[in-house]
Amino acid sequence: MFDGPLTAELDPGERRARLRLARSARIGPVTFHEALAHFGSAHAACARLATIGDAAIAREEDALAKAGGRFLVFGDPAYPPALATLPDAPAVLSAIGDLGLLGRPTLAVVGAREASLAACRLAGELAGSLGAAGFVVASGLARGIDAAAHQAALATGTVAVLAGGIDQVYPPQNAGLHAAIAGDGLLLSESPWGAPPVARAFPRRNRIVSGMSKGVVVIEAAARSGSLITAHRAAEQGRDVFVVPGSPADPRYAGSNSLIRDGAILTRDIKDILSVLQPPRSGPQVPVKPREKSAHPEAQKVVSALGSVPTLVDELVRRCQVSAAAVAEVLLALELEGRLERHRGNRVSLI
Known part of the structure; x- marks a missing residue:
């Protein structure tokens, strides 16, 4: 090989x-x-x-x-060097966009398709910070985490690996993002032109996402998430696996937490990633604006009672021993600050 x-x-x-x-x-x-x-x-x-x-x-x-676009055939000078070392390296890739991105260090960001607002926001923050640190961000152009990561890294460099042919837009709602990456990033596909994105093509796509990257960041993976395939392939390929933890009570993080239990690197922010991987270039990271505290006098009680697991609003009222009107005012302030996510059944959680 x-x-x-x-x-x-x-x-x-x-x-x-x-x-x-x-x-x-x-x-x-x-x-x-x-x-x-x-x-x-x-x-x-x-x-x-x-x-x-x-x-x-x-x-x-x-x-x-x-x-x-053009073909990248195994053996071409432009063929991704990280992929060329794999025993199942793609024989040919279709490529549309900036081939120069293939020469830069890459990190993959993957996660749930039906991701929570909080997880998508975190994916965007991490991808943007990784781009600012000099990494290209790779993912699979799916809904949720993939799309959030690609969008945040468009300005600094992103690669989307497709399951179907490179001309096949999937899912349809990502048509605009597909076009934007073709113009400002790079699209790659192992499948022939016109091939539909059939189920068996997604695991093959995942091995490319991980194989071209120095590591994979997993955000909000359930017990049967496709992101676990990407993480396991990354480990087999000798890549680092970084995982954002979640509450043990939240089924959306069951797969993520199991990866951490099995030895993946617990990841809270970009510092945890850069402590393992040397950034491609030195320089200040994108500053993260500190969150402002809500001004309401009962805000601290309510915030302390909230967490990442959805909680009934009525339970907050009982637990904090404040009026329903005061809780509603604090929740509205948190929501306007981008710190609160609302769920079905009159439940809320912190982002």
Whole structure:
């Protein structure tokens, strides 16, 4: 398996043969590398294994070029160096955007699709701070945590790895973000042009997100979260796994807390990440504005009674022994400050 920098250009004939081999039926990434090792070249392997011809490759290459993209074939100088060391490195990636991002240190930020407002806010804060520290932020362009991380890192550099073809916008509500990353960041996909994002493609996508990164930050992962696949692949690949903890009573953090129990790095803010990974460049971090305390005289009682687990408003009134009107006023002030999240059933929690 490759274990050094990719510098020399591939022979054009060998490069086209690798594309044909990669797009052939029953040739996955592991089989692709085994075929290269066994036959000595993709050109020789194609004579026995290829099920697709030059014309089909030319059509896909033309469609990608019209969208402003290109292929990154295993062995190309521009191929992501961190991925090239993996035994199941993608044989070919479609890319649209700034290829220069592949030469910079990268961290992945992943988490729940149906994430809470607090978790999305934290994902944005962490991704923005990582970008300010010089890291590229990678994720999978899903709803929730992925989208929040990409959005926060657009100005400093973000890479979105897609499960379907690079032209497939999924989920539909991320169409604007998909276009923004194509313009100001980088889109990558292992799947062929036009391929739908089928279920089996997501774990394959996840190994790329983790494999191209120095580490993975997990935010709000439930017991069966797909983010756990990314975290486990990261550990297998020798990457660091950073996890934001949550309340043991909150099922949205069951997977996250289990990762910490099993040895992942407990992460409260960017300082916990930078204590493990050297930032790419020195310089001041993005300052975090201190939260102002609510001015209401009963505010401290109410804030002290709140936590990350949703609490009934009526219970707050009983516990704090203040009027319902006073609690409502404090909760409104906290909400306006961006410190409160409301839940169904008249429950609230701190962000």
